[in-house]
Amino acid sequence: MDAVRILEEELREIIRRREIDPQREPESVRTLIAEAIRDYEARAARGSLPPLADPGAAGSALFDAVAGLGPLQPLLDDPQVEEVWINAPDQVFCARSGRSELTGIVLTEQQVRDLVEQMLKTSGRRLDLSTPFVDAALPDGSRLHVAIPDITRRHWAVNIRKFIARAHRLEDLVHAGSLTVQAARFLDACVDAGMNVLVSGATQAGREQGGFSVALAAIGLTASAHVRP
Secondary structure, three states, X not given: OOHHHHHHHHHHHHHHHHOOOOOOOHHHHHXXXXXXXXXXXXXXXXXXXXXXXXXXXXXXXHHHHHHOOXXXXXXXXOOOEEEEEEEEOXXXXXXXXXXXXXXXXXXXXXXXXXXXXXXXXXXXXXXXXXXXXXXXEOOOOOEEEEEOOOOOOXXXXXXXXXXXXXXXXHHHXXXXXXXXXXXXXXXXXXXXXXXXXXXXXXXXXXXXXXXXXXXXXXXXXXXXXXXXX
16 A cells, blocks of 8 residues: 555545534635644655655645545646546546547545545435436535436436636637627627527537626626526
8 A cells, every 4th residue: 555545545634533614614724734834854764664755745635535526636726727527437528628538537436435435425415226326516616417327328427517607708719819899799689689698509518607697797697597408
Protein backbone atom coordinates (compact mmCIF):
# COMPACT_ATOMS: atom_id res chain seq x y z
CA MET A 1 0.00 0.00 0.00
CA ASP A 2 1.44 3.40 -0.96
CA ALA A 3 1.87 6.37 1.37
CA VAL A 4 -1.16 8.36 0.15
CA ARG A 5 -3.45 5.36 0.52
CA ILE A 6 -2.26 4.80 4.09
CA LEU A 7 -2.75 8.48 4.91
CA GLU A 8 -6.25 8.47 3.39
CA GLU A 9 -7.36 5.55 5.57
CA GLU A 10 -5.92 7.18 8.70
CA LEU A 11 -7.50 10.54 7.82
CA ARG A 12 -10.93 9.03 7.25
CA GLU A 13 -10.76 7.36 10.66
CA ILE A 14 -9.83 10.66 12.34
CA ILE A 15 -12.69 12.46 10.57
CA ARG A 16 -15.11 9.72 11.63
CA ARG A 17 -13.99 9.84 15.27
CA ARG A 18 -14.19 13.63 15.46
CA GLU A 19 -17.54 13.67 13.60
CA ILE A 20 -16.37 16.25 11.07
CA ASP A 21 -18.47 16.89 7.95
CA PRO A 22 -15.86 17.38 5.18
CA GLN A 23 -18.30 19.22 2.89
CA ARG A 24 -19.29 21.72 5.57
CA GLU A 25 -15.94 22.04 7.33
CA PRO A 26 -13.30 22.10 4.59
CA GLU A 27 -10.83 24.21 6.58
CA SER A 28 -10.92 21.72 9.44
CA VAL A 29 -10.14 19.00 6.93
CA ARG A 30 -7.19 20.96 5.53
CA THR A 31 -5.82 21.41 9.04
CA LEU A 32 -6.17 17.69 9.74
CA ILE A 33 -4.41 16.85 6.47
CA ALA A 34 -1.45 19.09 7.31
CA GLU A 35 -1.16 17.51 10.76
CA ALA A 36 -1.51 13.99 9.36
CA ILE A 37 1.21 14.59 6.76
CA ARG A 38 3.64 15.94 9.36
CA ASP A 39 2.99 12.98 11.63
CA TYR A 40 3.34 10.53 8.74
CA GLU A 41 6.65 12.00 7.59
CA ALA A 42 8.03 11.71 11.14
CA ARG A 43 7.05 8.04 11.28
CA ALA A 44 8.36 7.38 7.75
CA ALA A 45 11.73 8.90 8.72
CA ARG A 46 12.08 6.12 11.30
CA GLY A 47 11.73 3.59 8.48
CA SER A 48 8.41 2.10 9.55
CA LEU A 49 6.39 3.40 6.56
CA PRO A 50 6.92 4.00 2.83
CA PRO A 51 8.18 7.55 2.14
CA LEU A 52 5.88 10.33 0.99
CA ALA A 53 7.38 11.55 -2.29
CA ASP A 54 5.47 14.83 -2.72
CA PRO A 55 3.69 16.18 0.40
CA GLY A 56 2.05 19.02 -1.55
CA ALA A 57 0.54 16.74 -4.19
CA ALA A 58 -0.43 14.28 -1.45
CA GLY A 59 -2.29 17.02 0.43
CA SER A 60 -4.30 17.96 -2.66
CA ALA A 61 -5.11 14.32 -3.42
CA LEU A 62 -6.18 13.68 0.17
CA PHE A 63 -8.46 16.72 0.23
CA ASP A 64 -10.08 15.65 -3.05
CA ALA A 65 -10.52 12.14 -1.67
CA VAL A 66 -12.22 13.03 1.61
CA ALA A 67 -13.87 16.40 0.87
CA GLY A 68 -14.32 16.24 -2.89
CA LEU A 69 -14.99 13.60 -5.51
CA GLY A 70 -11.57 11.97 -5.51
CA PRO A 71 -10.10 11.35 -8.99
CA LEU A 72 -13.01 13.25 -10.61
CA GLN A 73 -12.43 16.45 -8.64
CA PRO A 74 -9.72 17.89 -10.95
CA LEU A 75 -12.17 17.58 -13.85
CA LEU A 76 -14.90 19.35 -11.89
CA ASP A 77 -12.45 22.10 -10.91
CA ASP A 78 -11.29 22.62 -14.51
CA PRO A 79 -13.26 25.56 -16.01
CA GLN A 80 -12.73 24.16 -19.52
CA VAL A 81 -14.48 20.87 -18.69
CA GLU A 82 -18.20 21.07 -19.36
CA GLU A 83 -19.30 17.47 -18.86
CA VAL A 84 -18.01 14.25 -17.29
CA TRP A 85 -19.33 10.77 -17.85
CA ILE A 86 -18.38 7.27 -16.78
CA ASN A 87 -19.29 4.42 -19.14
CA ALA A 88 -17.20 1.89 -17.22
CA PRO A 89 -14.64 2.15 -14.40
CA ASP A 90 -11.85 2.32 -16.99
CA GLN A 91 -13.78 4.53 -19.43
CA VAL A 92 -14.04 8.01 -17.91
CA PHE A 93 -14.71 10.71 -20.50
CA CYS A 94 -15.01 14.48 -20.39
CA ALA A 95 -16.04 17.26 -22.74
CA ARG A 96 -13.43 19.98 -22.72
CA SER A 97 -14.24 23.18 -24.60
CA GLY A 98 -16.82 21.29 -26.65
CA ARG A 99 -14.61 18.31 -27.52
CA SER A 100 -15.03 14.84 -26.04
CA GLU A 101 -11.95 13.02 -24.80
CA LEU A 102 -11.05 9.87 -22.90
CA THR A 103 -9.31 10.76 -19.64
CA GLY A 104 -6.55 8.71 -18.07
CA ILE A 105 -8.65 8.09 -14.95
CA VAL A 106 -9.12 4.43 -14.05
CA LEU A 107 -11.49 3.58 -11.20
CA THR A 108 -12.71 0.40 -9.59
CA GLU A 109 -16.34 -0.69 -9.47
CA GLN A 110 -16.41 0.12 -5.75
CA GLN A 111 -14.94 3.57 -6.32
CA VAL A 112 -17.72 4.37 -8.78
CA ARG A 113 -20.35 3.28 -6.25
CA ASP A 114 -18.69 5.27 -3.46
CA LEU A 115 -18.51 8.40 -5.63
CA VAL A 116 -22.18 8.10 -6.58
CA GLU A 117 -23.18 7.64 -2.95
CA GLN A 118 -21.21 10.74 -2.02
CA MET A 119 -22.79 12.79 -4.83
CA LEU A 120 -26.32 11.73 -3.85
CA LYS A 121 -25.79 12.44 -0.15
CA THR A 122 -26.87 16.09 -0.34
CA SER A 123 -29.85 15.42 -2.61
CA GLY A 124 -31.58 12.82 -0.45
CA ARG A 125 -32.09 10.63 -3.54
CA ARG A 126 -31.44 6.91 -3.49
CA LEU A 127 -30.30 4.35 -6.04
CA ASP A 128 -31.04 0.63 -5.80
CA LEU A 129 -32.74 -2.20 -7.67
CA SER A 130 -36.16 -0.66 -7.09
CA THR A 131 -34.90 2.74 -8.34
CA PRO A 132 -32.25 1.86 -10.94
CA PHE A 133 -31.77 5.40 -12.26
CA VAL A 134 -31.76 8.83 -10.67
CA ASP A 135 -31.46 12.51 -11.57
CA ALA A 136 -30.16 14.96 -8.99
CA ALA A 137 -28.41 18.29 -8.60
CA LEU A 138 -24.96 18.68 -7.06
CA PRO A 139 -24.32 21.52 -4.59
CA ASP A 140 -22.66 23.65 -7.30
CA GLY A 141 -25.70 23.35 -9.59
CA SER A 142 -24.27 20.64 -11.83
CA ARG A 143 -26.74 18.00 -12.94
CA LEU A 144 -26.15 14.34 -12.14
CA HIS A 145 -27.69 11.34 -13.87
CA VAL A 146 -26.90 7.75 -12.83
CA ALA A 147 -28.21 4.45 -14.17
CA ILE A 148 -27.36 0.96 -12.96
CA PRO A 149 -28.03 -2.58 -14.27
CA ASP A 150 -30.48 -3.75 -15.50
CA ILE A 151 -31.06 -0.34 -17.04
CA THR A 152 -27.45 -0.49 -18.21
CA ARG A 153 -25.90 -3.62 -19.63
CA ARG A 154 -23.08 -4.18 -17.12
CA HIS A 155 -21.52 -1.13 -15.45
CA TRP A 156 -22.93 1.85 -13.61
CA ALA A 157 -23.33 4.81 -15.99
CA VAL A 158 -22.68 8.25 -14.53
CA ASN A 159 -23.10 11.64 -16.20
CA ILE A 160 -22.31 15.05 -14.70
CA ARG A 161 -23.24 18.18 -16.64
CA LYS A 162 -21.46 21.07 -15.01
CA PHE A 163 -23.09 24.45 -14.49
CA ILE A 164 -20.80 26.91 -16.21
CA ALA A 165 -22.23 30.42 -16.49
CA ARG A 166 -19.96 32.21 -18.94
CA ALA A 167 -22.50 34.69 -20.36
CA HIS A 168 -24.73 36.91 -18.24
CA ARG A 169 -25.83 39.48 -20.84
CA LEU A 170 -26.43 39.57 -24.57
CA GLU A 171 -23.30 41.72 -24.85
CA ASP A 172 -21.30 38.80 -23.48
CA LEU A 173 -22.55 36.58 -26.31
CA VAL A 174 -21.67 39.26 -28.85
CA HIS A 175 -18.15 39.58 -27.43
CA ALA A 176 -17.77 35.79 -27.50
CA GLY A 177 -18.78 35.68 -31.16
CA SER A 178 -21.96 33.70 -30.50
CA LEU A 179 -24.23 36.52 -31.73
CA THR A 180 -23.86 39.41 -34.11
CA VAL A 181 -24.78 42.89 -32.91
CA GLN A 182 -27.79 42.87 -35.22
CA ALA A 183 -29.00 39.49 -33.93
CA ALA A 184 -28.64 40.66 -30.33
CA ARG A 185 -30.71 43.78 -31.02
CA PHE A 186 -33.37 41.70 -32.76
CA LEU A 187 -33.53 39.24 -29.87
CA ASP A 188 -33.77 42.10 -27.38
CA ALA A 189 -36.67 43.56 -29.34
CA CYS A 190 -38.42 40.17 -29.43
CA VAL A 191 -38.24 39.91 -25.65
CA ASP A 192 -39.49 43.47 -25.19
CA ALA A 193 -42.43 42.64 -27.48
CA GLY A 194 -43.30 39.54 -25.43
CA MET A 195 -42.77 37.13 -28.30
CA ASN A 196 -42.19 33.42 -27.77
CA VAL A 197 -38.54 32.41 -28.08
CA LEU A 198 -37.43 28.86 -28.88
CA VAL A 199 -33.86 27.93 -27.95
CA SER A 200 -32.50 24.75 -29.53
CA GLY A 201 -29.14 23.10 -29.99
CA ALA A 202 -27.14 19.96 -29.45
CA THR A 203 -25.68 18.73 -26.19
CA GLN A 204 -22.85 21.03 -25.00
CA ALA A 205 -24.11 23.81 -27.28
CA GLY A 206 -24.75 26.06 -24.27
CA ARG A 207 -28.54 26.28 -24.38
CA GLU A 208 -28.79 26.46 -20.60
CA GLN A 209 -25.32 26.50 -19.07
CA GLY A 210 -23.73 29.85 -19.76
CA GLY A 211 -25.51 30.34 -23.09
CA PHE A 212 -28.74 31.80 -24.35
CA SER A 213 -30.96 31.02 -21.37
CA VAL A 214 -28.67 32.93 -18.99
CA ALA A 215 -28.44 35.91 -21.29
CA LEU A 216 -32.17 35.93 -22.01
CA ALA A 217 -32.92 35.88 -18.30
CA ALA A 218 -30.65 38.88 -17.91
CA ILE A 219 -32.82 40.93 -20.27
CA GLY A 220 -36.08 39.95 -18.64
CA LEU A 221 -37.07 36.58 -20.12
CA THR A 222 -37.78 33.88 -17.55
CA ALA A 223 -36.07 30.79 -18.90
CA SER A 224 -38.29 28.29 -17.10
CA ALA A 225 -41.47 29.86 -18.43
CA HIS A 226 -40.53 30.95 -21.92
CA VAL A 227 -37.45 29.09 -23.07
CA ARG A 228 -37.61 25.48 -24.18
CA PRO A 229 -34.25 23.70 -24.40
